[in-house]
Amino acid sequence: MATQSDIKLVAEMRTTITRLVKKLRKHSVTGMALSLTERSVMELLYNEGELLPNELAAKEKITTQSMSQILNHLAELGYIKRRSSKDDKRKSFISLSAKGASVVEQVRHEKDNWLYEAITNACTQEEISLLKKALVPLNKLVDYEDE
Amino acid sequence: MATQSDIKLVAEMRTTITRLVKKLRKHSVTGMALSLTERSVMELLYNEGELLPNELAAKEKITTQSMSQILNHLAELGYIKRRSSKDDKRKSFISLSAKGASVVEQVRHEKDNWLYEAITNACTQEEISLLKKALVPLNKLVDYEDE
């Protein structure tokens, strides 16, 4: 049933996410000239190894056209490698270069990371573990109705 | 202390929020031609009554210049009223028009609301209450270091 409380949750969730992403973008300029999506793509490649532009776009919720541009940019910076498939030459597997991988590692341990500072300073230990748990339903929302 | 788990949380949180906001934007076209931020501004005005462009911008984490554009758009649509202050003529108090208020109410109860569908269909009852609780620390992040 549609409780009043659920309706309020929906409105608040939308507002909070909308505002939070602006905060993230604003504080994302940690030396490197990467957008939030580009940064997310790098981490995805770091974790998963080799992926197709296709698959990257689906995971990041952008079009393949946008992904193409992002990959061009990352290639210019020397952060990724393209390997075209032997059995299907239309496909080009994307993976991080050594340089790209080291950038991911470096950025991860960067101490002047706004989100890290915000989480550890503004939140209690209980709240931090709450955030951790909340990632599960949040990611369900990200993947909802993607068939 | 900086646990490995916290570092992972930070990376995942950034990625999840980045992806989720794209999902929200994509499914936001519910008849009305309002951006996520414009929608958020409307709800803010609905809840708080009268605010200055100044204050609205701070809450939404955008510049006053951006807010100015948003207010122009909302005024064109007839959703807001401007009342210039008696004691300080530079200030213009912003509030919802009757039309604007009814739009907020209407949108709230709209049934083809993607986020509502996603939350109620993809999440269990426990997860929904988890999301509700997680709003507190999430909003702490939104307001962190705003002096």
Added chain:
DNA sequence: ACAATTCATTAATTTTGTAAAGTAAACTTA
């Protein structure tokens, strides 16, 4: 009175994405 500040707006630009069209490879089918 006048310099500095504040509040809001307008204008130009940047960022980040989409949509449409293009290219080439790989299937399908007859």
Added chain:
DNA sequence: TAAGTTTACTTTACAAAATTAATGAATTGT
């Protein structure tokens, strides 16, 4: 095997949503 279709990705043109810079008008401090 040749014609037509689909798939995978790229390029180009454009739109949305924000930023920075410049302007104007009202207020405050000295």
